Amino acid sequence: MSDDAPGGQHRPALARCVALAPATFVAAHWGRAPLLSRAAELGNPDGFSDLLSPADADELLSRRGLRTPFLRAAKEGRVLPAARFTGGGGAGAEIGDQVLDERILDLYADGATLVLQGLHRNWPPLVDFTRELGTALNQPLQVNAYLTPAGNQGFATHYDTHDVFVLQVDGEKHWRIHEPVLPDPLERQPWGGRADEVSATAAGPPALDVTLTPGDALYLPRGWLHSAQAQRGASLHLTVGVRALTRYALVETLLGLAAEDQRLRASLPFGLDLAEPDQIAAELTETVAALRDWLGRAEPAAVAAELRERVWTAARPAPIRPLAQADAITGLDVDTRLAPRDGLRWQVVPAGADEPGRIALRLFDRTITFPDQCAPALRAFLGGAVTRVGDLPGLDDDADRIVLARRLLREAVAVPA
Numbered sequence: 001m002s003d004d005a006p007g008g009q010h011r012p013a014l015a016r017c018v019a020l021a022p023a024t025f026v027a028a029h030w031g032r033a034p035l036l037s038r039a040a041e042l043g044n045p046d047g048f049s050d051l052l053s054p055a056d057a058d059e060l061l062s063r064r065g066l067r068t069p070f071l072r073a074a075k076e077g078r079v080l081p082a083a084r085f086t087g088g089g090g091a092g093a094e095i096g097d098q099v100l101d102e103r104i105l106d107l108y109a110d111g112a113t114l115v116l117q118g119l120h121r122n123w124p125p126l127v128d129f130t131r132e133l134g135t136a137l138n139q140p141l142q143v144n145a146y147l148t149p150a151g152n153q154g155f156a157t158h159y160d161t162h163d164v165f166v167l168q169v170d171g172e173k174h175w176r177i178h179e180p181v182l183p184d185p186l187e188r189q190p191w192g193g194r195a196d197e198v199s200a201t202a203a204g205p206p207a208l209d210v211t212l213t214p215g216d217a218l219y220l221p222r223g224w225l226h227s228a229q230a231q232r233g234a235s236l237h238l239t240v241g242v243r244a245l246t247r248y249a250l251v252e253t254l255l256g257l258a259a260e261d262q263r264l265r266a267s268l269p270f271g272l273d274l275a276e277p278d279q280i281a282a283e284l285t286e287t288v289a290a291l292r293d294w295l296g297r298a299e300p301a302a303v304a305a306e307l308r309e310r311v312w313t314a315a316r317p318a319p320i321r322p323l324a325q326a327d328a329i330t331g332l333d334v335d336t337r338l339a340p341r342d343g344l345r346w347q348v349v350p351a352g353a354d355e356p357g358r359i360a361l362r363l364f365d366r367t368i369t370f371p372d373q374c375a376p377a378l379r380a381f382l383g384g385a386v387t388r389v390g391d392l393p394g395l396d397d398d399a400d401r402i403v404l405a406r407r408l409l410r411e412a413v414a415v416p417a
Contacts, residue, residue, distance in 0.1 A: 039215025113154025334390030
């Protein structure tokens with residue numbers, strides 16, 4: 001990890017974003033109100049350049065074969081067509097949506113804001129930082145970087161449907177924050193559908209008017225209106241988007257499961273005019289009654305199973321090194337030390353009636369089964385209680401322990417410690 005305090009002491013990712021104790025931040029600000037944290041309050045003498053510097057951004061734009069949708073460009077509130085800055089990459093790289101550095105130069109010099117997207121997937125320091133912050137918040141995250149030329153503004157006043165942490169890396173950016181026109185918007189309720197309300201509110205006095213300098217951080221709950229403009233020099237900031245888990249997600253899940261009820265699958269009467277309130281009234285009453293009856297019998301376990309598929313796949317665990325992993329499988333013995341893959345979500349449960357004598361290890365992308373006697377070893381290892389292969393509990397001999405350890409490496413559940 002790169003976010004170390006002076007003297008090599010690791011600094012938690014959340015502590016780099018908010019200048020409050022976690023419990024205080026959650027009680028007073030999480031999902032409720034913005035929070036400005038200055039660099040001095042955060043103890044960020046070197047700011048956030050370890051996560052992504054201007055030189056790093058230049059490398060991504062010029063030497064990494066970046067493709068859409070990992071880059072957007074915007075100017076004066078309008079997103080520019082990708083064709084303005086993409087094309088083929090030359091011999092052996094003819095794919096036509098690659099970022100062309102000379103076109104990027106032209107757009108940036110002309111005042112366009114460049115948005116590097118999905119950095120939690122392709123820039124190592126941010127891969128690690130995002131995973132740690134996501135674990136602390138127990139929420140799926142995404143990271144973009146915004147590079148804005150001096151005096152320019154890429155986007156008009158708008159709101160996001162996710163919370164954000166804004167981390168100012170380089171330069172200065174002036175932010176105007178207004179209260180929501182729609183508190184707690186869902187992803188299906190973007191600001192464009194309320195553009196007139198947004199514009200009218202933005203014309204009034206802001207709730208927060210502030211200039212961020214390197215090392216400063218700003219937390220914004222979803223729905224809060226904001227606009228930002230670079231000042232005397234160019235600006236680079238990161239936005240960490242927090243994908244909200246809402247009660248509406250429970251509603252969506254329940255409605256999906258409600259298809260199990262035959263009454264709710266029934267066809268409407270032949271010839272019914274759905275545009276006439278009088279004609280649908282009786283059907284609506286009967287449908288609501290059936291739905292209410294079904295909801296009263298909804299099982300938390302079924303809802304949790306559906307939500308697991310949705311939530312676990314939204315955040316990938318730590319990357320693995322396939323070649324090093326293959327070497328570790330070959331050289332494994334009882335003294336080999338392994339660790340669970342960082343950020344891996346898992347459950348150990350009975351495999352089911354169709355697989356007697358076996359247990360199942362549920363992961364974010366698949367389920368693996370093992371003999372029942374592996375359960376103590378799996379729980380001890382994944383819970384962090386044991387790292388040495390020869391110390392895996394519940395198995396008859398070292399040969400069985402080595403077989404299990406090789407399987408865990410091959411399935412990318414374990415990594416060399």
